[in-house]
Amino acid sequence: MLLMTNWxxxxxxxxxxxxxxxxxxxxxxxxxxxxxxxxAECCHHGGGPISSLCTPALVVDINKVKSNAKKMTxxxxxxxxxxxxxxxTHKTIECADIxxxxxxRCIVVSTLAEALxxxxxxxxxxxxxxxxxxxxxxxxxxxxxxLDLFQVLLDxxxxxEQLKKRPLRDGRLWHxxxxxxCGNGRAGxxxxxxxxxxxxxxxxxxxxxxxxxIYAHCGNTYNCRGVEQIQAxxxxxxxxxxxxxxxxxxxxxxxxxxxxSTPSCSHPVKDMARLSEVHPGNYVFYDxxxxxxxxxxxxxxxxxxxxxxxxxxxxxxxxxxxxxxxGLSLDGAGKLPTGYxxxxxxxxxxxxxxxxxxxxxxxxxxxLDYSKYPxxxxxxxxxxxxCATAAMHPTYYVHSEDRLVGKWTPTRGW
Amino acid sequence: MLLMTNWxxxxxxxxxxxxxxxxxxxxxxxxxxxxxxxxAECCHHGGGPISSLCTPALVVDINKVKSNAKKMTxxxxxxxxxxxxxxxTHKTIECADIxxxxxxRCIVVSTLAEALxxxxxxxxxxxxxxxxxxxxxxxxxxxxxxLDLFQVLLDxxxxxEQLKKRPLRDGRLWHxxxxxxCGNGRAGxxxxxxxxxxxxxxxxxxxxxxxxxIYAHCGNTYNCRGVEQIQAxxxxxxxxxxxxxxxxxxxxxxxxxxxxSTPSCSHPVKDMARLSEVHPGNYVFYDxxxxxxxxxxxxxxxxxxxxxxxxxxxxxxxxxxxxxxxGLSLDGAGKLPTGYxxxxxxxxxxxxxxxxxxxxxxxxxxxLDYSKYPxxxxxxxxxxxxCATAAMHPTYYVHSEDRLVGKWTPTRGW
Numbered sequence: 140m141l142l143m144t145n146w147x148x149x150x151x152x153x154x155x156x157x158x159x160x161x162x163x164x165x166x167x168x169x170x171x172x173x174x175x176x177x178x179a180e181c182c183h184h185g186g187g188p189i190s191s192l193c194t195p196a197l198v199v200d201i202n203k204v205k206s207n208a209k210k211m212t213x214x215x216x217x218x219x220x221x222x223x224x225x226x227x228t229h230k231t232i233e234c235a236d237i238x239x240x241x242x243x244r245c246i247v248v249s250t251l252a253e254a255l256x257x258x259x260x261x262x263x264x265x266x267x268x269x270x271x272x273x274x275x276x277x278x279x280x281x282x283x284x285x286l287d288l289f290q291v292l293l294d295x296x297x298x299x300e301q302l303k304k305r306p307l308r309d310g311r312l313w314h315x316x317x318x319x320x321c322g323n324g325r326a327g328x329x330x331x332x333x334x335x336x337x338x339x340x341x342x343x344x345x346x347x348x349x350x351x352x353i354y355a356h357c358g359n360t361y362n363c364r365g366v367e368q369i370q371a372x373x374x375x376x377x378x379x380x381x382x383x384x385x386x387x388x389x390x391x392x393x394x395x396x397x398x399x400s401t402p403s404c405s406h407p408v409k410d411m412a413r414l415s416e417v418h419p420g421n422y423v424f425y426d427x428x429x430x431x432x433x434x435x436x437x438x439x440x441x442x443x444x445x446x447x448x449x450x451x452x453x454x455x456x457x458x459x460x461x462x463x464x465x466g467l468s469l470d471g472a473g474k475l476p477t478g479y480x481x482x483x484x485x486x487x488x489x490x491x492x493x494x495x496x497x498x499x500x501x502x503x504x505x506x507l508d509y510s511k512y513p514x515x516x517x518x519x520x521x522x523x524x525x526c527a528t529a530a531m532h533p534t535y536y537v538h539s540e541d542r543l544v545g546k547w548t549p550t551r552g553w
Numbered sequence: 554m555l556l557m558t559n560w561x562x563x564x565x566x567x568x569x570x571x572x573x574x575x576x577x578x579x580x581x582x583x584x585x586x587x588x589x590x591x592x593a594e595c596c597h598h599g600g601g602p603i604s605s606l607c608t609p610a611l612v613v614d615i616n617k618v619k620s621n622a623k624k625m626t627x628x629x630x631x632x633x634x635x636x637x638x639x640x641x642t643h644k645t646i647e648c649a650d651i652x653x654x655x656x657x658r659c660i661v662v663s664t665l666a667e668a669l670x671x672x673x674x675x676x677x678x679x680x681x682x683x684x685x686x687x688x689x690x691x692x693x694x695x696x697x698x699x700l701d702l703f704q705v706l707l708d709x710x711x712x713x714e715q716l717k718k719r720p721l722r723d724g725r726l727w728h729x730x731x732x733x734x735c736g737n738g739r740a741g742x743x744x745x746x747x748x749x750x751x752x753x754x755x756x757x758x759x760x761x762x763x764x765x766x767i768y769a770h771c772g773n774t775y776n777c778r779g780v781e782q783i784q785a786x787x788x789x790x791x792x793x794x795x796x797x798x799x800x801x802x803x804x805x806x807x808x809x810x811x812x813x814s815t816p817s818c819s820h821p822v823k824d825m826a827r828l829s830e831v832h833p834g835n836y837v838f839y840d841x842x843x844x845x846x847x848x849x850x851x852x853x854x855x856x857x858x859x860x861x862x863x864x865x866x867x868x869x870x871x872x873x874x875x876x877x878x879x880g881l882s883l884d885g886a887g888k889l890p891t892g893y894x895x896x897x898x899x900x901x902x903x904x905x906x907x908x909x910x911x912x913x914x915x916x917x918x919x920x921l922d923y924s925k926y927p928x929x930x931x932x933x934x935x936x937x938x939x940c941a942t943a944a945m946h947p948t949y950y951v952h953s954e955d956r957l958v959g960k961w962t963p964t965r966g967w
Contacts, residue, residue: 464941
């Protein structure tokens with residue numbers, strides 16, 4: 140009966156109350172459904188303990204997610220700065236709801252697929268913070284004409300020309316952020332070059348286009364170790380952005396300003412209160428990398444990859460686990476004494492190497508005691524980079540303490 | 554009219570003949586559908602030139618796929634050895650059809666998700682060549698009871714015990730391959746240890762279980778450079794496997810034998826004709842890694858990631874492209890003079906580094922001539938490891954020369 144109740148709870152989760160009621164009334168339907176469940180879902184139980192999951196599986200601790208989101212939200216409410224959370228780490232509706240405290244407004248995305256996904260699910264005020272790709276101008280125009288507020292970003296005069304060539308219908312304006320490179324060294328027009336001011340002016344003056352804001356990503360915080368270094372980069376990025384805003388003001392131009400990265404937004408400097416917005420994303424999950432940088436403690440990390448021991452190799456003093464790069468990604472290679480991840484609760488274990496579906500685990504020192512790790516033993520990997528690990532999973536299993544409470548399905552592609 | 558015909562062709566591809574016919578009859582429906590297509594699919598045109606694709610996009614050259622598959626099929630037909638192609642690289646129905654020459658029989662998979670996907674699509678004689686995970690025994694039992702032939706693999710007595718605890722219904726047998734480690738150093742019972750023979754005997758003697766074959770993966774060919782080294786490993790793996798078969802024979806046990814890896818199966822040694830089966834997989838796509846090993850030439854590689862220039866960084870002598878690790882994977886780090894990939898037709902370009910959605914490209918020597926790479930320029934990346942790159946894409950765009958001819962949707966998860 141207990142088994143039946145579990146299955147019914149799972150069925151309810153899968154197919155809604157209706158089917159579950161039907162099964163209460165009809166034993167044959169129930170048996171058929173049981174078979175379908177076994178074949179289609181195997182051991183990915185809903186409602187059960189996380190130990191019932193087939194592995195590898197990405198699990199998300201809902202309480203940590205909520206706590207990480209709440210801290211960031213309250214931090215910027217206190218500072219009087221608009222938090223525009225980035226969706227690129229998780230790409231799910233449920234997590235976006237938590238990060239926007241249910242408003243479904245004011246988010247950043249890294250791909251057009253995310254923009255469409257969130258737009259289709261009732262989100263508004265979406266900033267596609269990616270140097271507007273020429274092949275996607277038409278889709279961006281369609282979104283700008285469809286949503287109350289859709290915003291794009293650029294860092295080159297040629298991109299501005301592309302937007303001008305496609306004026307929006309019904310008197311709508313292209314809402315454009317200009318990306319400024321304040322030392323990160325990736326996209327953006329360099330803050331120190333006269334071209335940066337010229338481009339901002341050109342955006343401001345262009346017909347059918349509005350200069351919405353200046354956007355800087357301080358990804359160079361990822362080279363930091365400790366709060367002091369993070370805050371030095373946060374200060375530099377903020378100062379350079381605010382100086383640029385002053386230059387614009389001198390030209391009679393006012394618009395918003397935004398900087399972001401999880402390290403800087405986890406440890407803001409005072410001057411960040413003078414910005415209009417911040418746009419961190421990874422903080423909702425965090426990861427080992429963020430704990431090494433100093434953005435968070437390892438206890439704040441909300442995700443794990445569950446894996447099981449599938450092989451003993453005493454002649455190599457190794458274990459095999461059922462998580463390879465297909466379940467973890469190769470991010471973090473060579474960066475941790477524990478290899479590609481941290482094995483939660485097993486500080487002497489190192490994830491030495493991975494192939495597609497296998498991981499080789501060995502002790503950092505000494506001989507493995509195989510009696511502690513019989514085949515089937517579940518281990519929990521704390522990912523080095525949660526964005527990269529989440530990207531490998533078509534489903535995230537959400538839990539509260541040890542109970543499964545839901546499944547999240549991310550969007551993928553571009 | 555031409556545009557309309559293109560859209561209808563695309564609609565037909567997307568929704569089948571029925572919807573296309575409906576649209577012929579109903580202009581309003583057509584207009585609505587057009588809008589849906591624009592919003593949902595944006596610029597991922599079907600039937601158009603590959604230059605019409607939004608980037609990043611994984612494109613598959615159907616003619617190279619067919620040629621690679623045909624060569625492998627004919628090679629083993631001539632040798633009189635059963636080819637059991639591995640699905641792990643592509644995980645699609647269409648490519649499986651090509652690799653099995655339409656028979657939909659005799660394949661290898663690396664995950665249970667693949668096994669279910671192929672079983673649900675009418676494939677038979679599926680070998681789940683992965684040390685049978687204890688959490689998936691029940692699902693494997695269900696597949697064994699449902700298909701004409703489903704086979705599993707193991708390398709530990711405890712796994713055999715798990716199978717014995719779950720006898721199959723209707724007098725069916727567990728079809729079990731024993732994995733032998735012939736020097737690869739990953740899964741498998743070590744060929745030189747007495748345990749290997751003991752385990753094979755135990756499988757053979759177990760009630761409800763059949764010892765179907767001995768399976769060795771010569772992944773150590775991936776350390777080779779050139780045909781001579783590949784064939785040395787192929788010879789060693791074959792010899793050790795055949796010696797093991799002799800030991801079994803001396804105990805009165807006969808069963809099949811199989812070795813595999815794309816390098817060894819691309820350059821078989823004569824003794825491989827004495828094996829029952831081979832099980833390569835990557836060969837259908839190949840990649841830069843395989844060309845470096847010597848399995849193929851760079852011209853044989855059937856996949857590219859299309860990407861576009863989205864940024865100019867003259868102060869760093871770099872380009873930015875719209876392909877980061879989300880579109881390519883991080884596999885191959887530090888292994889090529891051209892960085893994470895080969896930029897097709899641009900031997901002086903190096904893919905220096907990637908973040909989630911950005912790639913930094915610089916010249917191997919000299920100054921970049923930006924006039925050659927205006928924003929929007931399409932580049933084609935030849936992946937270092939096609940298994941890892943394909944794993945990042947929810948859709949593969951299939952082309953014949955420069956025309957798109959279809960889309961393939963891989964299965965994901967475990």
